[in-house]
Amino acid sequence: MPTEKILVRGKIYNPTSPSQWEYYTNGAFLMNALGRIEAVGEYPLLKQIQGITMTLDFSDYLILPGLIDVHTHLPQLPIRGKTAGTLLDWLNRYAFPVEEAFADTVYAESLSRLFFESLKANGTTTAMVYSSVHEASTNTAFEAAQYSGMRVIMGKVMMDQHAPQSLLENTKESILASERLAKSWHGENNDLIRYAFTPRFALSCSQELLEAAGDLHRRFPESYIQSHLSENLTEIEEVEKLYGNQYSYTQIYQHTGCLGPRTVMAHGIHLSSEELVLLLTSQTRIAHCPTSNFFLKSGFFNLPAFRKYHIPFALGSDIGGGPDLCLFRVMRAMDEMQLKNHGFVSPMEAIYQGTLGGAKVLSLEDETGNFQVGKSADFIVLNTQNLNCLETAEDQSIEEILSQLVYLGDSSQVIKTFIRGQEVYSKPEADFSTEFIKFQTHPPNVLQSPPLQTR
Numbered sequence: 097m098p099t100e101k102i103l104v105r106g107k108i109y110n111p112t113s114p115s116q117w118e119y120y121t122n123g124a125f126l127m128n129a130l131g132r133i134e135a136v137g138e139y140p141l142l143k144q145i146q147g148i149t150m151t152l153d154f155s156d157y158l159i160l161p162g163l164i165d166v167h168t169h170l171p172q173l174p175i176r177g178k179t180a181g182t183l184l185d186w187l188n189r190y191a192f193p194v195e196e197a198f199a200d201t202v203y204a205e206s207l208s209r210l211f212f213e214s215l216k217a218n219g220t221t222t223a224m225v226y227s228s229v230h231e232a233s234t235n236t237a238f239e240a241a242q243y244s245g246m247r248v249i250m251g252k253v254m255m256d257q258h259a260p261q262s263l264l265e266n267t268k269e270s271i272l273a274s275e276r277l278a279k280s281w282h283g284e285n286n287d288l289i290r291y292a293f294t295p296r297f298a299l300s301c302s303q304e305l306l307e308a309a310g311d312l313h314r315r316f317p318e319s320y321i322q323s324h325l326s327e328n329l330t331e332i333e334e335v336e337k338l339y340g341n342q343y344s345y346t347q348i349y350q351h352t353g354c355l356g357p358r359t360v361m362a363h364g365i366h367l368s369s370e371e372l373v374l375l376l377t378s379q380t381r382i383a384h385c386p387t388s389n390f391f392l393k394s395g396f397f398n399l400p401a402f403r404k405y406h407i408p409f410a411l412g413s414d415i416g417g418g419p420d421l422c423l424f425r426v427m428r429a430m431d432e433m434q435l436k437n438h439g440f441v442s443p444m445e446a447i448y449q450g451t452l453g454g455a456k457v458l459s460l461e462d463e464t465g466n467f468q469v470g471k472s473a474d475f476i477v478l479n480t481q482n483l484n485c486l487e488t489a490e491d492q493s494i495e496e497i498l499s500q501l502v503y504l505g506d507s508s509q510v511i512k513t514f515i516r517g518q519e520v521y522s523k524p525e526a527d528f529s530t531e532f533i534k535f536q537t538h539p540p541n542v543l544q545s546p547p548l549q550t551r
């Protein structure tokens with residue numbers, strides 16, 4: 097059993113609830129050889145612990161738990177920021193064509209690598225991800241996820257109706273392909289990788305396919321279901337036309353066995369109070385994607401109602417409906433998008449929803465999300481000094497530092513990213529502004545990085 101003990105020193109911010117936190121200006125935490133946290137507190141106390149083999153000194157920097165993105169679409173990375181009206185028009189104009197291109201496994205490999213490297217460069221350590229309908233390319237995406245060292249919950253999109261012909265699947269084949277991928281990947285990389293059965297949304301899935309997704313989820317312990325719910329008014333009308341109006345949108349998922357504590361539904365904007373109660377009683381989780389809701393003009397998330405009903409939710413970038421990879425920008429939008437509902441989001445609450453709140457939505461709160469003893473050391477090192485031209489960090493309160501991080505911050509602040517104690521990203525010395533890791537996405541034979549491990 098290795099006995100390495102590494103002390104990580106810095107300004108440690110540890111969120112414990114939407115309104116509570118611990119902050120150690122001269123702080124530290126101790127992690128063992130397995131990348132698990134053994135102690136957290138003041139540096140002068142922790143440095144006296146016997147057996148410390150190494151100290152990583154980030155004392156000039158802010159250290160946060162790794163960011164958690166609970167909703168994103170890998171194949172849509174190239175279409176970020178390309179506008180085409182609201183949801184259904186945008187899907188047809190941009191999202192479906194770029195998902196068709198993902199059928200090419202060579203392209204899928206280079207895009208998947210770029211996607212996960214870019215997430216790490218933006219401080220994201222855990223992500224819940226949609227691939228496309230393509231089994232082979234999804235397998236390739238999982239290989240890239242494993243190579244990245246990230247904590248990834250991902251699944252092959254399931255669609256057997258109301259989508260372009262080239263993306264439509266035979267129902268039985270969609271079910272079998274999802275099962276094969278789950279068998280191959282669920283629990284891989286020491287449980288960093290989990291499978292999410294991924295019926296895209298009620299409009300593009302037959303009742304048989306939705307029921308099969310629910311059945312598969314129950315057969316794979318600790319797997320997930322991810323889908324979309326009540327994002328856009330036209331989408332809701334189309335779902336009503338298809339399923340009749342005796343059931344609400346949420347009830348369609350309930351009757352097909354798709355709701356539950358390991359289900360993450362994206363959006364949930366136009367929900368009735370009956371549907372909110374159904375989400376609460378089924379313990380279903382919501383991915384709130386404010387940058388996407390703004391970009392696609394989908395509507396305003398009713399934060400006061402979610403607070404009132406105590407429905408767990410956390411933040412998603414919804415790439416590419418949402419243009420921003422960096423969750424600090426999504427946090428900012430969480431507050432901005434409350435103008436209509438008169439909700440107010442403090443920077444501390446926004447940080448919570450992008451860290452520990454995300455871990456809770458994904459049922460990973462015993463594993464990641466903050467610096468609690470026993471959890472994995474998933475953390476990011478941030479240079480916040482470049483956000484304030486007048487004062488040093490010592491002159492500001494943590495509330496002021498986090499406020500500037502949420503309202504001004506982006507990937508420029510992320511200088512290192514660690515997952516389970518391993519450094520998985522370090523900002524190149526000369527690069528303090530780019531959002532992307534720069535490498536050629538296509539063709540892949542010019543890639544400079546080492547080949548993926550083959551399975």
Ligand SMILES: [Zn+2]
Pocket residue numbers: 167168169324362414417
């Ligand atoms: Zn989405």
